[in-house]
Amino acid sequence: MKWTVTSLMLFLILPLYGSVSWLEVTKAPAENWLGYSGDDSGQRFSTLSQIQTENVGRLVPQWVFHVPDATRLEATPVVVDGVMYLTNSNEVFALDAKTGRSLWHYQRAKSSTNAPNRGVAVLGDRLFFVSSDAHLVALHIKSGAVLWDVRYADATKHYSASLAPLVTRDKVIVGVSGGDCGIRGYVDAYDAETGKHAWRFWTVPFPGQPGAETWGGHPSDVAGGATWMTGTYDPVENVLYWSTGNPGPDFYGEERPGDNLYTDSVVALDADTGKRRWHFQFTPHDTHDWDAQQIPVLVDATFQGSPRKLLAQANRNGFFYLLDRTDGKMLLAKPFVKKLTWARGVLPDGRPDVIPGTNPTPEGKLVCPANVGATNWFSPSYSPQTHLFYVMAIEACDLYISSARTSGKGECNGGTGVDRPRSNTGQFVLRAIHLESGTIQWEIPLASGEDGYISSMPGTLATAGNLVFFGDDAGYLAAADARTGKLLWSFYTGQMITASPMTYGVGGRQYISMASGTDIFAFALFHAAEPPRQPAIEELNPEAFAPSKRQEHEMKTAKLFDATND
Amino acid sequence: MGRRPGISLNAQDLKFHLIQLSGRSETKSYRSQPVYCTLLFSCQAFSLNELETKCYLIEPSSALLVSVLFFNVTDFNNFPTSQLAVSRAPQRRTVRSIWAVASIFARLAFLGPFLACFAHGQTPEKSYSRVVLGPAVRQKDAIQSGKLLFESICSACHGVKGQGGRGSKLADSEYIRQMRAKEIFNVIRTGVPGTEMIAFPLRKTQLGDLVAFVRSLNAVALEQDVHGDSAAGENLFFGKANCSSCHMIAGRGGLLGPDLSNIGQELSVEKISAAILQPSDDIEPRYRRVLVTTADGRKIEGLVKNESTYSIQLMDLNANFHFFLKSELQTLISYKESLMPVPHLAQQDFANLLAFLSRQGPGEFREPKAKTNHGGRID
Numbered sequence: 001m002k003w004t005v006t007s008l009m010l011f012l013i014l015p016l017y018g019s020v021s022w023l024e025v026t027k028a029p030a031e032n033w034l035g036y037s038g039d040d041s042g043q044r045f046s047t048l049s050q051i052q053t054e055n056v057g058r059l060v061p062q063w064v065f066h067v068p069d070a071t072r073l074e075a076t077p078v079v080v081d082g083v084m085y086l087t088n089s090n091e092v093f094a095l096d097a098k099t100g101r102s103l104w105h106y107q108r109a110k111s112s113t114n115a116p117n118r119g120v121a122v123l124g125d126r127l128f129f130v131s132s133d134a135h136l137v138a139l140h141i142k143s144g145a146v147l148w149d150v151r152y153a154d155a156t157k158h159y160s161a162s163l164a165p166l167v168t169r170d171k172v173i174v175g176v177s178g179g180d181c182g183i184r185g186y187v188d189a190y191d192a193e194t195g196k197h198a199w200r201f202w203t204v205p206f207p208g209q210p211g212a213e214t215w216g217g218h219p220s221d222v223a224g225g226a227t228w229m230t231g232t233y234d235p236v237e238n239v240l241y242w243s244t245g246n247p248g249p250d251f252y253g254e255e256r257p258g259d260n261l262y263t264d265s266v267v268a269l270d271a272d273t274g275k276r277r278w279h280f281q282f283t284p285h286d287t288h289d290w291d292a293q294q295i296p297v298l299v300d301a302t303f304q305g306s307p308r309k310l311l312a313q314a315n316r317n318g319f320f321y322l323l324d325r326t327d328g329k330m331l332l333a334k335p336f337v338k339k340l341t342w343a344r345g346v347l348p349d350g351r352p353d354v355i356p357g358t359n360p361t362p363e364g365k366l367v368c369p370a371n372v373g374a375t376n377w378f379s380p381s382y383s384p385q386t387h388l389f390y391v392m393a394i395e396a397c398d399l400y401i402s403s404a405r406t407s408g409k410g411e412c413n414g415g416t417g418v419d420r421p422r423s424n425t426g427q428f429v430l431r432a433i434h435l436e437s438g439t440i441q442w443e444i445p446l447a448s449g450e451d452g453y454i455s456s457m458p459g460t461l462a463t464a465g466n467l468v469f470f471g472d473d474a475g476y477l478a479a480a481d482a483r484t485g486k487l488l489w490s491f492y493t494g495q496m497i498t499a500s501p502m503t504y505g506v507g508g509r510q511y512i513s514m515a516s517g518t519d520i521f522a523f524a525l526f527h528a529a530e531p532p533r534q535p536a537i538e539e540l541n542p543e544a545f546a547p548s549k550r551q552e553h554e555m556k557t558a559k560l561f562d563a564t565n566d
Numbered sequence: 567m568g569r570r571p572g573i574s575l576n577a578q579d580l581k582f583h584l585i586q587l588s589g590r591s592e593t594k595s596y597r598s599q600p601v602y603c604t605l606l607f608s609c610q611a612f613s614l615n616e617l618e619t620k621c622y623l624i625e626p627s628s629a630l631l632v633s634v635l636f637f638n639v640t641d642f643n644n645f646p647t648s649q650l651a652v653s654r655a656p657q658r659r660t661v662r663s664i665w666a667v668a669s670i671f672a673r674l675a676f677l678g679p680f681l682a683c684f685a686h687g688q689t690p691e692k693s694y695s696r697v698v699l700g701p702a703v704r705q706k707d708a709i710q711s712g713k714l715l716f717e718s719i720c721s722a723c724h725g726v727k728g729q730g731g732r733g734s735k736l737a738d739s740e741y742i743r744q745m746r747a748k749e750i751f752n753v754i755r756t757g758v759p760g761t762e763m764i765a766f767p768l769r770k771t772q773l774g775d776l777v778a779f780v781r782s783l784n785a786v787a788l789e790q791d792v793h794g795d796s797a798a799g800e801n802l803f804f805g806k807a808n809c810s811s812c813h814m815i816a817g818r819g820g821l822l823g824p825d826l827s828n829i830g831q832e833l834s835v836e837k838i839s840a841a842i843l844q845p846s847d848d849i850e851p852r853y854r855r856v857l858v859t860t861a862d863g864r865k866i867e868g869l870v871k872n873e874s875t876y877s878i879q880l881m882d883l884n885a886n887f888h889f890f891l892k893s894e895l896q897t898l899i900s901y902k903e904s905l906m907p908v909p910h911l912a913q914q915d916f917a918n919l920l921a922f923l924s925r926q927g928p929g930e931f932r933e934p935k936a937k938t939n940h941g942g943r944i945d
Contacts, residue, residue, distance in 0.1 A: 081887075082887070082889065083887060098877075098889055099879075099889065099891075103872060103887065104852070140814070140821065142887070144825075145814045145825035145827065146816075531893075532891075534892055535859075535892055535895035535896055535897050536896065536897045537898050537899075538899045
């Protein structure tokens with residue numbers, strides 16, 4: 001029934017076929033999946049319900065698309081009217097979402113900068129994506145032709161880019177990577193139509209500006225505060241919520257005394273001007289590289305009896321936070337991992353109650369969570385049906401080692417790093433957190449990969465079929481009952497899971513899809529296929545298909561030189 | 567976005583050309599040492615003997631000195647195309663003799679080539695390949711001597727103009743264009759086992775000359791001279807000739823034909839010309855034209871974006887996508903002709919259009935990239 005209704009809705013918006021208005025991006029995803037998290041809220045919850053707890057056992061692969069140049073795909077594909085847009089570092093593919101067959105391929109000149117890519121944003125007839133050397137590129141959604149291309153950060157100064165951009169009603173918002181290598185982070189906005197620069201928000205103040213006192217008065221140009229994950233957007237308030245990365249050097253804090261604003265924070269920015277409305281810092285004066293780059297999930301829900309505009313984040317530092325997103329006040333903070341040794345809890349004002357002696361030392365200090373965090377960039381999801389927040393938690397600790405070597409400008413210096421004892425390799429646990437209380441409703445402990453170390457990056461997806469989809473460290477994509485955590489289905493992808501799942505609909509069928517390793521997979525409910533049948537084929541001029549003499553020559557040449565390359 | 571208006575070259579173009587011509591393997595060293603690139607050009611200027619034009623014989627800093635002293639050229643922005651497009655090898659005897667003296671003077675004054683090579687962290691061998699295999703294509707002398715060698719050794723199989731025959735085609739070939747200079751060099755030197763292409767263990771200078779000549783046979787339109795008014799060609803493209811109803815350049819135009827924003831870097835002038843005059847001769851993949859009839863009788867004409875035994879993906883003439891399983895179709899009719907009509911243009915208009923298209927390349931020169939070493943790591 002629901003399917004019919006959504007189909008009808010699709011019919012109503014058909015005149016907009018192939019073009020995405022900004023209003024559509026604000027709706028919870030159905031057939032289309034219009035951004036990194038499916039919509040602007042970051043909930044990663046789909047209203048599609050054809051695949052349900054009762055039938056998910058019949059989920060079977062439909063197609064696999066291999067990306068030859070990929071090593072680890074980290075993108076969430078975007079789907080618009082039956083066309084899937086998938087990215088790898090410096091390349092974009094358009095695929096027929098029903099069959100996985102490619103329609104066009106955009107390949108940017110190879111860059112020596114090595115950064116993953118997490119996908120495209122879409123607005124109108126254009127796609128937006130970032131190159132590893134920090135160009136923001138607008139492509140035509142039908143052809144992949146470049147409409148404009150702006151360089152928004154200097155790759156020669158350790159800036160790089162990996163995030164999927166975010167669109168507001170008329171702007172494209174991007175952030176920068178490189179926070180462990182001596183950059184000063186910022187959020188940048190560009191006019192979607194022309195590529196003209198609109199505003200910039202620096203995540204680290206300049207000397208003399210408000211906030212500089214949190215850096216001992218002298219915030220440096222290598223202070224970090226990268227913005228390497230996609231933020232979220234409240235279209236009603238016209239406010240962006242962007243999370244920020246760690247201060248630098250990562251593990252040595254002596255040269256940056258103070259809280260180090262606005263690192264490891266979430267900032268609320270006016271989408272038109274980039275002006276900061278408020279900020280909330282999760283980890284003041286971080287010395288464990290705990291970027292706050294987990295999706296800030298926007299939820300309108302009842303909290304303690306009254307309807308509130310909320311922002312939820314399961315942070316890398318081990319606490320699950322619930323904020324009032326109108327003013328940034330903390331409503332709740334509860335640990336979501338058991339291995340948490342750096343703080344006793346979070347005080348009512350939002351500051352962690354830090355346990356002394358948990359900073360890295362030259363000899364090494366065992367602290368939990370690990371450097372990878374209690375979770376990381378891979379997406380959580382929230383189901384308004386179950387009021388549960390699903391997050392991939394990591395139970396792990398690291399030996400944190402620091403050194404006093406100060407950072408020079410443009411020098412990649414983390415202030416040393418971490419070591420993970422073999423005896424303490426860590427484990428992924430899928431946890432369902434009750435939004436209003438922060439309590440863990442259920443959990444699924446997951447087996448580790450073959451080397452026993454945390455190395456994959458599996459995210460989650462919640463659907464209206466009362467399902468939660470997630471990956472694990474051993475290379476499986478799986479589904480569980482979103483209400484109870486009962487495992488219902490699994491599929492071995494044969495490679496490391498490095499992305500978050502998503503879902504879309506085309507031709508009356510719901511698909512589950514996930515990029516992983518070097519491939520993207522698509523699944524749907526089994527239905528007996530009709531035997532392939534060929535149409536009557538007519539060639540208006542058959543010799544048009546015989547290779548011309550010239551082509552024959554080129555083929556020969558190709559063979560010759562292929563042989564020489566071996 | 568700084569699209570190149572005409573055919574004049576500026577400093578950025580020069581760098582771009584060097585990178586284009588130097589091939590992938592050498593690109594990095596040029597990028598890290600842009601100054602060196604300009605020095606190499608200076609080197610060419612005082613070629614004394616046609617067979618001894620190799621820059622590595624000349625100490626780079628002396629080359630710079632000489633170029634400053636004798637050419638008074640420090641600003642590449644004002645460097646006319648004609649001087650760059652061909653080697654600036656001496657045109658007049660008097661100048662030639664001045665260069666000769668200057669060159670000897672410079673060699674005495676400085677420490678010599680090998681020190682210079684080491685100073686740049688290069689072994690002489692690497693430096694050799696960088697110089698000879700890099701911008702050698704611009705060295706008229708190398709090309710000339712390469713041509714003579716080619717005619718005596720290679721043309722029997724590959725044709726006088728590299729057009730192919732018993733041997734493979736070497737002119738205007740995508741495959742050759744994608745090969746690094748060093749690869750071409752090695753193919754000639756060691757041959758291709760299992761084929762009639764035997765090894766030619768020539769002197770390195772000779773091999774370098776051959777490589778220079780072969781590469782010159784594969785210049786793309788951006789590197790070739792054109793005779794036409796690019797600005798007038800642009801007006802035609804977006805106006806009377808109606809090209810932009812199907813083709814896009816720099817974000818302007820239609821969707822049915824291939825995007826031409828980089829066409830000057832992809833094809834030679836000859837191929838662009840052929841593509842306009844005989845559009846059906848060589849239809850790009852993803853632009854094949856078909857007419858399908860669906861099971862319910864709808865007829866859709868469009869371009870085949872992809873096709874397998876089981877499915878077909880079309881873009882119709884309104885640029886909408888249609889995806890079918892083959893079993894959903896009654897008939898599938900393939901056209902021989904491209905959707906593109908042959909334009910009826912006056913000779914001058916055609917030349918102008920060709921000039922405009924030939925200049926379409928990367929709109930913006932991309933600065934060298936620093937290697938960041940945090941790839942693969944979680945930020």
